Amino acid sequence: MKAAVFYEHGDASVIQYREVELPEIRPDEVKIEVHYASLNRLDIFVRNGSPALKIPLPHISGSDFTGRVVEVGSKVKEVTLGAKVAVNAAKFCGKCQQCLRGEQSLCRNFSMVGEHSWGGLAEYAIVPARNLQVLPEEADCRKIAAGTLTTLTAWRMLSSLANVRPGNTVLIPGAGGGLSTAAIQIAKYLGAKVIVTTSKKEEVVKALGADYVINYIDNPNWSNEVWKYTKKKGVDVVFESVGEATWEQSLRSLAKGGVLVTAGATTGFKGKTNIGLVFWKQLRIMGSTMANRREFEEAIHLLLNGTVEPVIDSEFTLEETQEAEKRLEVPDRFGKVLIRVRGCQTTE
Numbered sequence: 001m002k003a004a005v006f007y008e009h010g011d012a013s014v015i016q017y018r019e020v021e022l023p024e025i026r027p028d029e030v031k032i033e034v035h036y037a038s039l040n041r042l043d044i045f046v047r048n049g050s051p052a053l054k055i056p057l058p059h060i061s062g063s064d065f066t067g068r069v070v071e072v073g074s075k076v077k078e079v080t081l082g083a084k085v086a087v088n089a090a091k092f093c094g095k096c097q098q099c100l101r102g103e104q105s106l107c108r109n110f111s112m113v114g115e116h117s118w119g120g121l122a123e124y125a126i127v128p129a130r131n132l133q134v135l136p137e138e139a140d141c142r143k144i145a146a147g148t149l150t151t152l153t154a155w156r157m158l159s160s161l162a163n164v165r166p167g168n169t170v171l172i173p174g175a176g177g178g179l180s181t182a183a184i185q186i187a188k189y190l191g192a193k194v195i196v197t198t199s200k201k202e203e204v205v206k207a208l209g210a211d212y213v214i215n216y217i218d219n220p221n222w223s224n225e226v227w228k229y230t231k232k233k234g235v236d237v238v239f240e241s242v243g244e245a246t247w248e249q250s251l252r253s254l255a256k257g258g259v260l261v262t263a264g265a266t267t268g269f270k271g272k273t274n275i276g277l278v279f280w281k282q283l284r285i286m287g288s289t290m291a292n293r294r295e296f297e298e299a300i301h302l303l304l305n306g307t308v309e310p311v312i313d314s315e316f317t318l319e320e321t322q323e324a325e326k327r328l329e330v331p332d333r334f335g336k337v338l339i340r341v342r343g344c345q346t347t348e
């Protein structure tokens with residue numbers, strides 16, 4: 001099969017479009033013909049490599065994709081041949097204590113499709129059958145591929161962890177990527193008032209449902225603006241994915257008893273925390289990665305019923321993956337970068 005593969009870590013130039021051989025599937029796995037994939041920060045992180053991440057090379061990344069089942073392992077019961085599917089990239093053992101209580105993203109043997117095993121930036125991919133959700137035939141495989149990872153991540157953060165309720169105020173700093181644009185739509189769906197800081201496309205952010213938009217270039221001390229807008233109360237929830245650049249002001253924006261939930265740190269991991277603020281205001285800081293099985297299914301429903309409409313920045317072919325990964329790192333990018341593999345077609 002053809003794949004966007006890299007044989008060494010480095011910048012986008014290490015990606016090669018070439019023929020590679022896919023291994024045999026295991027009894028609990030299926031082989032998927034990939035229709036559409038979308039890129040995430042994780043793809044860049046894996047490609048760049050780090051001392052903490054030991055993966056065998058060559059590697060194929062890609063943790064967000066849709067396709068059709070073309071081969072099923074002997075023990076697979078969850079899906080049948082020919083099914084159109086969405087993929088949850090969070091791999092779990094199904095046997096540990098966390099898995100047994102339904103918290104698969106906290107699995108002791110947790111790993112990611114596209115990080116610890118080959119992913120979807122290829123004509124075919126192999127995943128455990130329990131990581132799939134069957135889609136209706138009429139489902140838009142492009143839209144689902146654009147929104148799966150971000151929607152399930154934002155859904156767990158806002159719904160399960162931060163427990164957002166109607167009337168709450170949610171702050172989303174640094175909107176521009178797939179995760180924050182999904183978060184705006186989910187926070188609105190949950191009945192919250194949404195404050196967003198961004199440096200671009202303010203009109204698009206408003207169209208997604210944001211009630212109040214702060215340009216952080218014009219207002220570098222944007223937490224003061226949040227303070228004014230909330231009549232010196234602060235926000236109930238901060239949805240963090242920016243990290244170091246926004247951390248301090250994100251914490252300062254919280255109301256008493258507020259919760260900050262984080263699932264990323266694109267600008268760095270060393271955020272400054274005023275501990276006095278944390279105990280005096282009785283703040284909670286929560287971390288989140290991916291989602292459990294139930295939240296994954298709910299996220300797919302939010303995409304199917306149009307509650308979340310993924311914002312798409314650009315689209316490339318599999319052969320153009322190198323260009324696509326460069327696009328992901330351009331500062332003016334807004335929304336998801338898509339990779340069209342086979343496209344949304346039926347198999348022969």
Ligand SMILES: [Zn+2]
Pocket residue numbers: 092093094095096097098099100106107108109110
């Ligand atoms: Zn487990």
